[in-house]
Amino acid sequence: MQFVINRDRFVHSVQHVSKAVSSRTTIPILTGIKIVATKEGVTLTGSDSDISIESFIPTEENDKVLVEVLEEGSIVLQAKYFAEIVKKLPEGQIELSVQDQFATTIRSGSAVFNLNGLDPEEYPRLPQVEEHHVFRLPQDLLKNIIRQTGFAVSTQETRPVLTGVNLTVENEELICTATDSHRLAMRKAKIETNNTELHFENVVIPGKSLSELSKVLEETDQLIDVVVTESQVLFRLNNLLFFSRLLDGKYPVTKNMIPTHSKTEFKIKTKPFLQTLERALLLSREGKNNVINLKTLEEGEIEITSITPEIGKVTEKIKSSDLSGEDLRISFNGKNVIDALKVVDSEEIHIVFTGAMSPFVVRPTEHDLALHLFSPVRTY
Amino acid sequence: MQFVINRDRFVHSVQHVSKAVSSRTTIPILTGIKIVATKEGVTLTGSDSDISIESFIPTEENDKVLVEVLEEGSIVLQAKYFAEIVKKLPEGQIELSVQDQFATTIRSGSAVFNLNGLDPEEYPRLPQVEEHHVFRLPQDLLKNIIRQTGFAVSTQETRPVLTGVNLTVENEELICTATDSHRLAMRKAKIETNNTELHFENVVIPGKSLSELSKVLEETDQLIDVVVTESQVLFRLNNLLFFSRLLDGKYPVTKNMIPTHSKTEFKIKTKPFLQTLERALLLSREGKNNVINLKTLEEGEIEITSITPEIGKVTEKIKSSDLSGEDLRISFNGKNVIDALKVVDSEEIHIVFTGAMSPFVVRPTEHDLALHLFSPVRTY
Numbered sequence A, B: 001m002q003f004v005i006n007r008d009r010f011v012h013s014v015q016h017v018s019k020a021v022s023s024r025t026t027i028p029i030l031t032g033i034k035i036v037a038t039k040e041g042v043t044l045t046g047s048d049s050d051i052s053i054e055s056f057i058p059t060e061e062n063d064k065v066l067v068e069v070l071e072e073g074s075i076v077l078q079a080k081y082f083a084e085i086v087k088k089l090p091e092g093q094i095e096l097s098v099q100d101q102f103a104t105t106i107r108s109g110s111a112v113f114n115l116n117g118l119d120p121e122e123y124p125r126l127p128q129v130e131e132h133h134v135f136r137l138p139q140d141l142l143k144n145i146i147r148q149t150g151f152a153v154s155t156q157e158t159r160p161v162l163t164g165v166n167l168t169v170e171n172e173e174l175i176c177t178a179t180d181s182h183r184l185a186m187r188k189a190k191i192e193t194n195n196t197e198l199h200f201e202n203v204v205i206p207g208k209s210l211s212e213l214s215k216v217l218e219e220t221d222q223l224i225d226v227v228v229t230e231s232q233v234l235f236r237l238n239n240l241l242f243f244s245r246l247l248d249g250k251y252p253v254t255k256n257m258i259p260t261h262s263k264t265e266f267k268i269k270t271k272p273f274l275q276t277l278e279r280a281l282l283l284s285r286e287g288k289n290n291v292i293n294l295k296t297l298e299e300g301e302i303e304i305t306s307i308t309p310e311i312g313k314v315t316e317k318i319k320s321s322d323l324s325g326e327d328l329r330i331s332f333n334g335k336n337v338i339d340a341l342k343v344v345d346s347e348e349i350h351i352v353f354t355g356a357m358s359p360f361v362v363r364p365t366e367h368d369l370a371l372h373l374f375s376p377v378r379t380y
Helices: A007-018 A077-088 A137-151 A207-216 A270-281 A334-343 B007-018 B078-087 B139-152 B207-216 B270-281 B335-342
Strands: A002-006 A032-040 A043-045 A051-059 A066-069 A073-078 A091-097 A101-110 A110-117 A132-136 A166-171 A173-177 A183-190 A200-206 A223-228 A233-237 A240-245 A263-270 A289-297 A301-308 A312-319 A321-325 A329-333 A349-351 A360-364 A369-373 B002-006 B030-036 B041-047 B052-058 B067-071 B073-078 B093-098 B103-108 B111-116 B133-138 B164-170 B174-177 B182-188 B200-206 B222-230 B232-237 B240-245 B264-269 B293-295 B303-309 B312-319 B321-325 B329-333 B348-353 B360-364 B372-373
Touching: A002 A007, A002 A312, A007 A032, A007 A043, A007 A051, A007 A077, A007 A091, A032 A066, A032 A077, A043 A066, A051 A207, A066 A137, A066 B303, A073 A077, A077 B270, A132 A137, A137 A166, A137 A207, A137 A334, A166 A207, A183 A334, A200 A240, A207 B103, A263 A270, A270 A301, A270 A321, A270 A334, A270 A349, A270 B111, A289 A334, A301 A349, A301 B232, A329 A334, A334 A360, A334 A369, A334 B348, B002 B007, B007 B030, B007 B052, B007 B078, B007 B093, B007 B303, B007 B360, B030 B067, B041 B067, B052 B207, B073 B078, B073 B103, B078 B111, B093 B264, B133 B139, B139 B164, B139 B174, B139 B182, B139 B207, B139 B222, B139 B335, B182 B335, B200 B240, B207 B240, B207 B335, B264 B270, B270 B293, B270 B303, B270 B312, B270 B335, B270 B348, B293 B335, B312 B360, B335 B360, B335 B372
Parallel strands: none
Antiparallel strands: A002 A066, A002 A091, A032 A043, A032 A073, A043 A051, A051 A240, A091 A101, A101 A110, A110 B312, A132 A223, A166 A173, A166 A200, A173 A183, A183 A369, A223 A233, A233 A240, A263 A321, A263 A349, A289 A301, A289 A329, A301 A312, A312 B111, A349 A360, A360 A369, B002 B067, B002 B093, B030 B041, B030 B073, B041 B052, B052 B240, B093 B103, B103 B111, B133 B222, B164 B174, B164 B200, B174 B182, B182 B372, B222 B232, B232 B240, B264 B321, B264 B348, B293 B303, B293 B329, B303 B312, B348 B360, B360 B372
């Protein structure tokens, strides 16, 4: 194998596929990045067997030569060293060549690296996905959906299926749901599909996969293909394939958890409310339960308090609008509500309570595509 | 005690004095920040008994009212909470008042924090320094000197005196020296003083103190006073006092360590040489000794190599100028040389070797105010 490649583009691709490489893998070959050169260009692959990322660099793009392949072939190089080396190479062009016994030479300017490569035949093949369930949505929208739901997945392995985000598609609408059983985040979005009958549920993508995917997604409305199979999901962008395994197990039916009645409700400006809660959180951390108390007062005022007995307490009053229903005192995990308010894309929210001991719902007032559900905390 | 204070200025001062507060202190009162209000303004103090920082906010500055003191007094508040609280307060003004039993109220807008304060009488007094040994230098120059020497202090407690930077003053010149016994960094600077006879040596300031001091220094040529006593040093800026204890023990005499003869020497451009070494370091880390090899070639070329047997090796040739003396092969700790080249403020350096097993010296070619000394590494 021998090729000369544009350094910046190579670095970019190596950084992408490196995101899938774990140094803690038990499969030695997976500590490497696979490099394949063909007449069409160079393909890089990284994988930790949960996530696999493949990035392709074509020989030409927009009339610019990116790669000149002098000899086809393949090699696997240690990701840890390889990624750092390409970043630090001095010139705009890199020459990579493989000799006998996987001995690999990387040249750029006057720098010459001789690396011991690994046998590319040992590298596992990427999953083959059948393209029955395919839909498309803009890249920036997907990035936003991940931001608005991914934070709510469970970090505990007691119920593994809750460490993922559940995807449901019906009536050309995607519904993403994440819950750790104390809070729930839901986000809907319109999708594009050739099959208007496309329908599936219980497709659970590990939260970790989505947070890695989010790092390679860009702020553009270019469409991304999502291909769903029995055990894998594939996100296909321009020259990039991102595979993730799906989580086994039955995701809980969350539809029925969302209360439809109201005992107390109000609207409030998102940002001032978030800042009030952040101040209250300063004195609610000691017991590690982040308890913040909310109380409705006269004339639409809301009182937020928290206390750490040894240190002190904080009290703040904030104006709501359209306050109606019964008087309310409720305590909740302030950190959970803050997490949600940080990702709400609406200047105002609508909060509906169903009693001091029952879940409450936060919705944006500007659209009905998102919902956050919280369990209260018993404080006695 | 009761005062109303400009929030931004208060936050700025609290952040400064917080740098001296350690959460791991064995003296409970030192987990707090002392606040004293007088007719002149508000003084904040933080200390971990090694470092003490005092910041003063005058009632007025440049015709702008900063503090309105309604009642004089003092209090100590838990630094951890207090610093976070003032940062997050909603309005431009903060009211702080102390009631009975050190109960303290902080108000800003609609936010009210009630904190349990500590007895200010328990707070230790700052050291009293006699101002016999005083000199002045620009703030930005001091910041630069710290950057150019502080990295070379020892991080090991086996010889505590080497964890500090040694200050010597003679003939209105300051000489700062740091060494961990494998490398040495020295920086000289002209100082201003009213006593042209000012002379001292063996004043050793802990490296940690200097790195904290560096964070409060700004990029301005405003002069800073340095007051040296038997056991303390005081840095006095506009409205800020920074005290540090000095390290006990005899600092080694480093003057005689610096070789005066030369067996091989050359000049080389700092940045390309630094980048070459950084590439070589990529393959010299495995053994944790960071060994890089240097070899002189024909026609002023220098060859830099490093090797990690399991991974591979790197070779790079780089042009030097004015190469003279014997042929040389030498190995050294590449990380140490890289640390020094990063702080050299000269486009070109002059390296003088005294043999493969003897120390070598790096000097800027543009001035003679700095010097770096390195021991070679035996590789056989």
